Amino acid sequence: MTVEYASKALVGVLTPQANTTVEPEYAMMTPLNSAWINARMLSPHKTIEERLVDYWSRAPEFARQFANAPITSVAFACTGTSYLVGKDSEDAVLAQVSKESGGLPAMSAATSVVDSLRLLGAKRIGLVSPYSGALDAACTPYWEGRGFEVAMKTNATGATHEFHPIYSLPSGSAQLALDAMPDDELDAIVMLGTGMPTLAPIARVPFKGRTPVLSCMFCIVWLSMVLGAGETPTKESLYAWLKGDWWRQRMGMPTL
Secondary structure, eight states: OOBTTBSSEEEEEEEETTOSSHHHHHHHHOOTTEEEEEEEEOOOOSSHHHHHHHHHHTHHHHHGGGTTOOOSEEEEOOSHHHHHHOHHHHHHHHHHHHHHTTSOOEEEHHHHHHHHHHHHTOOEEEEEEOOOHHHHHHHHHHHHHTTOEEEEEEEOOOOOOSSOTTTTOOHHHHHHHHHTSOSSSSSEEEEOOSSSOOHHHHHHOSEETTEEEEEHHHHHHHHHHHHHTTOOOOHHHHHHHHTOHHHHHHHTOOOO
16 A cells, blocks of 8 residues: 555654654655654653653554554654663564564664664764763663774764753754764764754765764664665665765755
8 A cells, every 4th residue: 555655665753742853854854755654752751861761661652643554664763762771672662563563664763773883884983972961871881782882972062952952952063073073983973862953964974084974863764764665775775875965955955
């Protein structure tokens, strides 16, 4: 079954309740003949950490909002949750979401990055973190637990804190933190979080020297669309998306 605007892929996206970045970056990057529908994850908890854990415990419930829409993959567009619940719980809940969705590919932002890094053969990585406090402390152990060496980490600063310490970060903050990373000393650089805008920095600097520059949002859009279209993710496909003219043109950025 297909729908008018999604003859290739229709992704079901789960977005944190106040996130202002997931939907715009999906809109920028979605290729022709593919589409996505969104469900907001709501939580009554007051702290960021409590909300993130609550989102994960209810992920299967949130995914049921798609009902019988003919989605072809499910994307949990949140990264901080992965650090707090750990990889074993992450893998178990994603398996449950996939099973309840009829065997569809189900991924989180973090596992999308993991799959991307493994395709690239990356081991030694650099992280650009939008976090502070407990989330910032938890992010490095998560990536190490997934088998990567975190050789360098920089932190994006400049949030206005008007409504959220991450979602109010401008893309220029990510750019400055990315600029602080060395050229050619890492296998890959990853800008973390689905709330920090990252497409403009990637459009400007898709590679630092020979080092590919990724982000959680870039990886989850790419992987959910590729798997949703029934295609096999490859290094060549990932690089083609990094250089993609279609999304650069939508942003008004120069093409490569």
